[in-house]
Amino acid sequence: MTTSTVKRCRRSSQTTSTGGDAVPAEDVDDDVMTDTNSPMLTSNSLSKRDSEEDAWASKGYNYINPFVHRLEIDSHIEVAKIYVLTVLLLPIRVVGCVLSLLSAWMFACIGLYGMTLDDLKAKPLSGWRKQMQYMTAKAMRMLYTSGSFHHVSMKGTPATPKQAPILVVAPHSSYVDSILVVATGPPSIVAKRETADIPLLGRIINYAQPIYVQREDPNSRQNTIRDIVDRARSTDDWPQVVIFAEGTCTNRTALIKFKPGAFYPGVPVQPVLLKYPNKYDTFTWTWDGPGVLRLLWLTMTQFYNRCEVEYLPVYQPNEAEMADANLYANNVREVMAKALGVPTSDYSFEDVIIMSRARDMKIPFPGDIVEIERTIDQLGLLESTRDAELCAKYLSLSNTDKLDIITFAELLQVDLKNPSLHKLFALLDHRRRGTVSLKSFLLCSLFSKLKNADLSTFLRALINLYSESSEKISRDSFVRLMRHAGGKLNEQKAQVLYYALDTANIGYVSFDSFVEYTEKQSNYKFLYHKSEHIRRSKTTVASNPN
Incomplete structure (x- = not known):
């Protein structure tokens, strides 16, 4: 790490997230891969890269982009402190975090003994299981304490579950935002079903009686909304449901559009603000910014970090808002943005x-x-x-x-x-x-x-950027074109594919032969899969940076 900057890095392609992280590219395991011994693969690499194609974000126009985070540490003293504390303090904190996590897992296992996921979904916990749930939350709070969050400042008056069944939390910017859950209650969360299978942490999340989202289920959205509505309108003593309404992590410069799931029940909600008033923002984990391991390291090599949780007054929806979840969401967002002193974003x-x-x-x-x-x-x-x-x-x-x-x-x-x-x-x-x-x-x-559209259609539209003819595409032109095939065809694999097409060794291939060949190969199905779920952006005015 230099003294001028902690460099940006891609948001971990090694991790998954609710925000829109990239999913690691899968290898193309095709029959043509048996030809990896071809001597042509070790030479004639692309000699030119377009710098524009490798750039992440432009600096030419000043507007609020809520998904980009830059972390700069420009003090020699701060850099020296980070390295010293890496040696002296970080190992102690790691041990403390591990012990706290194991304690929470143990309490959760005891509390979950004899229970299934269906039991957790059927009715709220009570009696000794409820007390054990509090113990689990306290142990998780110790995990954050070990990790440098010694004190969480609470402002405002928390509502009871009857007053506000749902807590709408924003901005959602960090992996440490879950400190709200372990420091208050604990309330329930909305989580991916896969989290139940995470070692150690899965049992702890289960014990919070979350509302699970089955992403592979085509009816997932409707089922999740139904579960939220059922919880919110139930007469049972369910804990409040915490929902990060933005649905992904941002850099806190603006509140992006709220997803309407928290507002479909039409019940009162309590807006909750999360703030991190620290000298360096080592928490923000956005689509384009430092990776989670770097952020964890920098966070745990500070003497302490501060977090503020502010409860705003309960928002009572009117009839129009109860009938229109998007209107309800927008109005609550306006209230929260005003309290934070930041703009809203489209x-x-x-x-x-x-x-x-x-x-x-x-x-x-x-x-x-x-x-x-x-x-x-x-x-x-x-x-x-x-x-x-x-x-x-x-x-x-x-x-x-x-x-x-x-x-x-x-x-x-x-x-x-x-x-x-x-x-x-x-x-x-x-x-x-x-x-x-x-x-x-x-x-x-x-x-x-x-x-x-599918990738083959997009690639066909690009042919003339790399080749004078779609009937005679040279090897270098073909490899350059395949750079835009969605990340699953790296340079070596593209060259292997080229040689599989140019069996006569004539020095060029046609795009039609590429289509004809890949359509028959199951491992190239990704080239013909349409991304119809990606919407077209509407023309809007970007948030004013001032």
Whole structure:
């Protein structure tokens, strides 16, 4: 770690998350992989990389992007302290965390003895099991204490489950947000069904009587809403249900759209704010930012960290809000944003899905792709064929990597005075050099149009960016094109696939032969799977950064 910065890194492709983390790419285990001994695979690697394609986020346009986090530690003293405490304090804290987790697991196992998941779902705990649940929560609280959260400041008046069956929590920004659960109650949570199978932690989560989401179930959303409604309207002594309404982690610069699940029951909710008033933000775990292991390390090498939980007054919905969950969600979000002193944003959890797909497909500036799409739409280019026309003659154009705004406007056939043009130019000018890459624009534009289509359709649209003809695609051009195949075809595998197609060793392949071959191979089904669940971003105005 340098003294100027704790570098950004991809949000752990080794982990999974509710926010929209990328899922690790699966190996393509095909029959053609038996040809890995080909001598051609060890030479002729791609000699050129487009820097725009490898960039994550643009610095050319100032707007609030709630999914990007940068952590800078610019003090020599702070850096030295981190390393000293890594040696002296971190091992003690790790031991404390492990012992606390084991204690919580032990209490949970005792409390769950003789119970099934169906029993936990049927009725709230009572008697000695309830007391043991409190002991489990206390042990988990000790885990956070061991990890540097010695004190949690509570503000406001917590409502009873009868006054507010649901706690709406925001902003959701960190893996430590669950400190709210262990420090108060404990309430129930909404969690993925897979969490029940996590070693140690799964038993503890089960003991909180969560509402589980079965993501593989096509009726998951409806079933989860039904369970929330049943809990909220039950006359039994159920604990409150904690819901992080944003649905994914953000950097706390704005409140993104609330998912309506917490508001379908139409019952009163209590908004709860989470704050971390510390010198360094070593907690925020967003789509584009430091990974969880780095954050854990930096958090546990501080002497202490502070967390504030603020309970706002119970929000009583009116008739219109009870009839419209989205209206209810938006109104509660406005109240919470005002209390936090931050703006609201039109971004949502679904935008993380779009960014993740763009990253996997090697689209330039995946962190900005939603804003780029909105700006292209504002220019009226999403419904035009101008990008396809430019693709068709791309290789015959000159100086396409360094277009000034006048040339850019002429190529797009857009009025130079259009403010949306200047915004788009700034988003694409990632180095702030006054020029943009036409390829970057075309990749972003075509992705915006075809992100719901299957990968083969998208790749066909890109052919002219890499080859003069779809009938004669050279090996290097083919490998470059396959970079956009969603992350499952790395350079070596793309070359193996190329040689499987070019059996006659004539030096080129056709795109049609690629389609014909891969359609018959089960391990290439990902090329023909449509992403219909990815919505098209609506044209909206980004949150004002000031």
